């Protein structure tokens with residue numbers, strides 16, 4: 115069993131020396147537990163936060179111990195009622211090849227309708243993040259004009275498409291390469307998209323949304339947030355999902371300089387955490403599942419192979435190597 119340990123807390127960009135791939139014996143399940151051979155590991159931007167010591171909504175990873183994260187795999191041995199060897203489960207003990215999981219922390223998933231990796235992405239945590247953040251936090255309604263950053267990523271690509279499917283008047287996305295911008299418009303049906311590396315975000319957003327925006331779904335922070343406030347219409351809503359542009363900063367980034375515009379627009383900014391919205395999971399799967407099955411909602415995954423490449427996959431997210439959900443296939 116190979117598993118990834120955090121050796122030291124990264125300062126700025128994580129470096130390979132901060133981590134080690136360690137060999138350990140395959141663990142044995144106790145009463146009420148199952149042994150899982152992981153098939154897909156999730157790597158996600160929020161894991162950067164857990165590598166730091168700062169207190170947050172999830173505890174920091176412990177130094178010298180195996181890291182954690184979403185994973186799906188096959189049960190090899192079960193000492194729990196209701197789960198059999200051969201079943202597939204979603205659980206939270208990724209960054210390793212084999213995991214012993216308490217049955218109460220393992221969710222059985224089907225392998226017939228969607229590929230296993232979908233439970234980490236389009237029908238999993240990132241999908242629910244898009245759904246809850248757009249519909250609940252940003253109070254999206256038909257006719258809204260929606261701007262989403264990180265739009266070619268797992269969360270962002272789903273935000274834009276759900277908005278379109280639910281009757282947005284205009285959907286605008288930003289991403290970090292021309293290839294991604296083309297994908298947004300030609301495959302995901304965004305009305306407009308721009309490459310934020312090619313010019314000031316505020317200017318590009320004004321051009322893409324000449325009539326302003328009613329909703330901004332923020333995955334990025336920084337000048338994207340300031341630009342969105344600048345283009346916000348009366349009664350506009352901003353859902354703060356993530357701020358990936360600052361995760362590796364060693365100094366706090368300056369905030370938007372134009373917050374006073376929220377007074378004039380009666381605009382609202384609200385942060386949210388997907389963990390508070392799991393009550394929406396059944397509704398999410400019921401509504402979005404058929405869109406995925408019919409192809410009305412498209413998704414891509416970037417699949418990196420081999421447990422030894424998990425760290426590289428994680429770093430790839432911070433660099434923007436991925437299109438759609440980044441997963442590691444074992």
Ligand code: NDP
Nearest residue numbers: 159267268269289290333355356357358359386387388434
């Ligand atoms: P993505 O699949 O979107 O991958 C991250 C993307 O961020 C990269 O592909 C890259 O694309 C982009 N990026 C990296 N650095 C920058 C930068 N400096 N400026 C702008 N874009 C950058 O990841 P997820 O979909 O998993 O997550 C998206 C966001 O949602 C993250 O901020 C994450 O922390 C947050 N999140 C929040 C949750 C919550 O509960 N609040 C739950 C899940 C995710 P590009 O090429 O376009 O730069």
